[in-house]
Amino acid sequence: MKSSGQKVVYVCEGCGFSSPKWLGKCPQCGQWSSFAEQFARHESKGSRHSNKQKTLPISLDDITTEHFVRIDSGFDELNRVLGGGLATGSVNLLGGEPGIGKSTILLQIAGNISKSDFKSLYVTGEESEVQIRNRAERLGVLGNKVLITIETEVRDIIRTIEASEPALVIIDSIQTVYDPELGSFPGTIGQIRESTAAFIEYAKRTGVIFILAGHITKDGSIAGPKLLEHMVDTVLYFEGDRDFLYRIIRGAKNRFGPAGEIGVFEMKPSGLIEVRDPSGIFLSGTLEGSGSIVTPMMEGSRPFLIEVQGLVVPSGYSVSQKVSVGLDSRRISLIAAICEKKGGLHLAGMDLFIKILGGIKAEEAAVDLPVALALFSSLNDVSIPSGTAAFGELGLSGEVRGVANADRRVTESIRMGFRNLILPSSNSSQLHLTKDIGITSANHLLQAFRALLPR
Structure with a gap:
């Protein structure tokens, strides 16, 4: 309930833009109906900086890196995704869908570093x-180096950290943490921003080292203000379909190493295990036939092979459909248009899968040609030779x-036994x-199509 003297502001849930009144459309990010009411933090005049000591600038030559280390x-x-390990003083954000395995891998990380005699603190507000x-028993994570606490108030969490002195703090999840001074519910834009800043x-x-677990929204972005991803040092996305065994950690941002790297894991009853040869697991069960071709895909600096399958069938509806799994459907429409206009394929009245x-x-442009070849092979029932x-x-x-x-x-293609390359x-x-x-x-494109025809 609003108290006297408490100021109300309206904050955009998409970008964090604040306004003294409610707006239908955010002037900064353009989203509609994205403003939520929040109570602004009340501060007396000069209180924010009253105890803050002034600091003088320092030259680059006087800055030492002897205290900067990485923990395995x-x-x-x-x-690999982090650039060599967990960097001291870093704040890492791990986002993923519910049930994808975020809590599992975070508890495994806590157990792993405890084997190197590092203490970790696992803070949860959900379990x-x-x-x-x-x-922990299922994952084999036991020992007195892994501490557990159930707490959601940010100041109490920091006091617990100061008392236990861990090397790693895991917050599961940042959406449950709140500052009572803000007067708003946990999970709101202001609460997530202020808790992360603390x-x-x-x-x-x-x-x-901090690892913050975060939920994601329907469009695949981490719930909370977009500013949150700019505040932290590393943004990791935990991806994968719960119907599949494999999970991917993708580095979207990294201040301590290259961004765009991925790590591949397999979900087992005993936890997540590493997949050191992704090409081998993604190609298992590949059969020679029409509409199926292999392509080497790059994720960061790492190449691995994936299988692209295409199916072209007469449409049973007045309007044909284009369905894709793992690829943007708009790209399918674009590639199909190129194949029809420039490649001579008759795709009118056909459903494309x-x-x-x-x-x-697959998001990179290098999969354009394999998709076109898969459509050509399926339409003409031409078998693509193995290899x-x-x-x-x-x-x-x-x-x-x-x-x-x-x-x-x-x-990578040659290493996996593929010796016929288009x-x-x-x-070349x-x-x-x-x-x-x-x-x-x-x-x-026509030259690539001819390479699949029998000679």
């Missing part, structure tokens, strides 16, 4: 100690454009391969 998370896949204990300030001052196997989401892989971007004129990291893609001419001219590797260089 116990997962080589996660260390009881018994629930966490049962999960943890960031403590991490930078003491060197303690494209699937990326293994629960992988064939392809990659390349398609232009609207039907040209096959080169892509980055062609050498790594080819090397790729852009601009990429830069490669130096042995004579036993069959290369089809394509400047145009």
